[in-house]
Amino acid sequence: MERRCFDSNHRELLCEAQVIAEEMTSDFFKLNHSHWQRWRYDILTLEHLRSEEVSPHALALLAKYQGLPPDSSLNSVAFDFYRICLQDHNILRTLTSGRGLAALPLFSYILTHELVHVVRFSRFQARFEATWPEKLAEEAHVHRLTQDILAPLNFLELAPVFNFYETSWQGGWRYAHL
Numbered sequence: 001m002e003r004r005c006f007d008s009n010h011r012e013l014l015c016e017a018q019v020i021a022e023e024m025t026s027d028f029f030k031l032n033h034s035h036w037q038r039w040r041y042d043i044l045t046l047e048h049l050r051s052e053e054v055s056p057h058a059l060a061l062l063a064k065y066q067g068l069p070p071d072s073s074l075n076s077v078a079f080d081f082y083r084i085c086l087q088d089h090n091i092l093r094t095l096t097s098g099r100g101l102a103a104l105p106l107f108s109y110i111l112t113h114e115l116v117h118v119v120r121f122s123r124f125q126a127r128f129e130a131t132w133p134e135k136l137a138e139e140a141h142v143h144r145l146t147q148d149i150l151a152p153l154n155f156l157e158l159a160p161v162f163n164f165y166e167t168s169w170q171g172g173w174r175y176a177h178l
Contacts, residue, residue, distance in 0.1 A: 017107030
């Protein structure tokens with residue numbers, strides 16, 4: 001099956017959504033620049049993902065890796081590194097599904113949702129390695145937090161995104177963690 005990737009217009013909107021997600025998440029959790037320096041993450045699109053980071057159904061995967069500073073081999077300086085793995089093909093299919101979803105609100109939701117996970121895992125408010133029931137409860141909690149974070153943004157048409165998430169959750173659509 002062919003996997004479509006984002007075009008230049010999508011990547012431009014994705015950059016805008018990243019600014020929205022980072023600023024809104026930082027404001028909500030009262031984070032400063034030093035938090036993000038300690039809680040390292042990257043956002044990758046389909047063309048840069050490893051095969052194990054590609055999903056046939058999720059809109060995004062959050063992968064967790066161990067990092068080491070350059071020129072260091074000491075385990076004591078290892079850090080958690082998160083990769084937000086955007087699934088272009090699934091997101092594009094969702095955008096053209098006739099549900100009235102627009103790219104910027106959906107991108108903003110997805111990135112904010114994943115950043116909330118990064119914050120919660122980094123603060124030890126949730127466990128990355130969790131049981132299935134714990135993961136389901138965490139997803140519901142993160143969805144509520146994401147709605148609270150993005151609710152003040154009147155310029156984004158978020159109602160269709162929130163509705164999509166609510167109805168799709170019942171049908172088995174989920175975010176996933178590697």
